[in-house]
Amino acid sequence: MLKVQDLFKQYTSEDGTPGGGVLGASFDVADGELFTLLGPSGCGKTTTLRSIAGLEQPQGGLISLMDTVLYDAERRVNIPMYERDIGMVFQSYAIWPHMNVYENAAYPLKVAKGKRLSASERREKVRSVLALVGLEDYIERPSTQLSGGQQQRLALARALTREPGLLLLDEPLSNLDAQLREQMRSELKRLQRETGVTAIYVTHDQSEALAISDRIAVMSDGLIMQIGNPKDIYERPTSEFVANFIGTTNLLRGVLNADIKAGNEAPVDTPLGKLLCTFTADVLATPTVGVVIRPENIIIAKIGDDKAAALPDTNRCDGTLLTETYLGEIVEYEVGVSDEIVLIRTKPTESLTPQDAVTLHFPTSQTLALIEKSN
């Protein structure tokens, strides 16, 4: 469907030094998929999106949509943005204030080459799309009288009226307040499923990305760190960066004495002792391998309890409970083990109090040994 290969676009800042961009990104998006570009600001996700749209001209690489090459640095192909079969929803919505709701949504059908319709067909089409996003009662309303959420829907309708081959969404929810954001999030997903349109979604909000996407590409400093479905990205990160960026995690510095291939298990020396870890990517022998484990995957028990006695002997260490933070559905513990502090989350069923001597178990399948950044 969409193919992006070795996409390169580097900015230079005013003083001539390199100033971010995308430094070689490759990915494929399948038909009907909702694909998310996720990363902190300045990671190159917006540049990637704008390059696909044609709003930026890349300096290298290849972009093709279905059978059409949109950009190819080698063959010097660069289809102008207005000839690309792509609809886009902007961060600011970009609803034209001098047009009403209908005119905004109908605009692509008036100007896009090969999408022009007769007046009656156009009216029919715009009505059905506005109905789809729930704006059918606002057709004649001046666009300046719409609320933020309605503008968002109209921006979506405008991008969909021409039935584009690809829909781009540039942080579309970032201007909405928290409650509306969650509501629009599920609605976006529903609309995407209903229309079956292939979509690329850009966000810096990891929970939004996990909730909405079929697949996620996590980006950092112009490079794609990992591509996978939300479950993989969360549970099987292949780099420290991804593990840290998505959710909360414990990170230990370890020493690895042998080269280990992805999918294997091997022991790593950590400040908590030797831990048997799972490898999600190939890692070479290094004195600074990262060992990560999510707080909810560590098993905690009071020394002397039955539960403690039942824990396996491997991947065990003892420490002191430092703090307990009650958060309602879960409880957070900080446990001091030698000089490290380990964060643990459990359901509030344990009866532990600070200063208790506790023992911790790190299940091997969820204790991951990772390099800092993968590519």
Added chain:
Amino acid sequence: MTTPNRSVNNGLFSGARLKNLFGISPIVVVLASILLVLIAPAVIFLFQSSLHETQFDGSFGAFTFQYYVDLLTSDQFLTNLINATIYAVGSAAVAISIGVLLAWIVERTNTPGGGWVLIISIISLGIPSVLYTISFLMLLGKVGPANEILMWITGAEDPLLNVYSLWGMIIIEGIEFAPLSYLLLSSVFRSNDASFEEASMMSGAGILQTFRNITLRLAQPAILALLILIFIRAFESFETPALVGLPGNVSVITTDIYESIDEVPANYGQAGAFSVVLLFIVGALLIWYNRLSRNAERFQTITGKGFRPRVMDLGKWRWLTGAILALLFMIIIGFPIGIVLWVSMVPYYDGVSLEALKLFTLDNYRTVFNSRSFHDSIGNTVIMGAAAASVVAPFTALCAWLTVRRYKGAWILDQLATSPLIFPAIVMGVAFLQVFLNLPFGLYGTLLSIILASMVRYLPYGMRYSYAGILQIHTELEEASSMSGARQTTTFLRIVMPLVAPAMVTCWLFVFLVSVKAVSIPILLAGPKSQVVAITLFDMWENGITNELAAMGVTWTGFMTIISLIFYMLAKRYGLSVR
């Protein structure tokens, strides 16, 4: 997410399919060429004329430095330079004193009647400078009410004030610049957080102490910048020195330029040398001003979170400030307009008296309305202003759009279009006079020549409005159009133009108003068939046709005030500044 130097990827204007010059869009090259063709010849001919002997027919003779040598070795030049400096400093001081007082009363206190001050701004943009200066000559002249009142108070036999002097020039020019000074200072005072003043009052300071120690001190950088701005404007002004200074034998550089050209035979070389010197002085001052005003703006943004533009309660003192407000209103607008109205309705002007009331007549208006030359002059002026504005508004809109959207090389357009700012109007007149005298197109003396020079002169003003208008359009509004499948031209016509239209209309009105107000350019360029209102008024005054002048002035000012009012309403509605 913002990234530095985000360039646009566009189809048509970048000439994706055309061979282009270093990636610069053809449209930028075309616009830059037009600007160069308009501006460069004026600059070149101006310098040339000052370096070549003047021939009788106006063409260039042998190369010479004589004009500069004459100028720098003459005592008169030094005297005039000192005159000009005193005049400019004095005018700035008067304008700023009135401006500070007005702005403080209106913006920072609960004095009643502050809203009326807007009328000052509206009328002052509509009234021709010549007429405004003349109205003060009527007020302060030998037979004017000011002298009569003074003679009545002191019992003196002869008039005490001689307005045709340096101080007369200072007072008149200072009052003329007071509205501008008020306008700029009011925006400074308005953006001050009231809590700064409240904190001072809570520390035990009185209203005047607070005004002196807090309000004025906070506005100090802005006031300094404004001082230089008005200094420059007065230094390069022509109307007041010509009408007030020359009859009293007080010359400044701008009147020297005018006299070099007005004498027979015209000494273009000398005028050129004066102009070049004035150009460099003003250029240097402008650089200084730009630096200061940038600082002033930095200083202005000190307002924090709890910003409340609240005003100070003056208690019963507000009636005093109200009276001051009324007095200033009368001085700036009431008396000048009043005297012109009076003069327009009497058969001859011999001061303001009850006896004269019996002579009231509309004959002057009848004479003026039936005069062909009046019709011609009004027609010419409207054509001139409308033509200049109609070119400047869309042209600068396109330049500003290309600049704001960072088309490659478009910064040149911005630089070129704002460059005429360093030309004092009279210098611009001299420069274009040289162009038209030396070009074989027969443009000399035509209305078209005035239009061309005015266009160039007011390009920077147009640029300022267009730029502000374009800045308000979010880039994504245009990108959304491209992503809808619209080509760049479609986007420009269907999205950019409608969105920038209010700014363009405002820009049009402003350029129209300032170009029809001015004297300096047409006085050097106009021929017998291309008279404009400002010149007609100027000539009528020189020839002593005072009453008909007043009738014509009242009519014209009424017309222009309506246009000015429309301009203010539009500018306010679309959030554009009205400087």
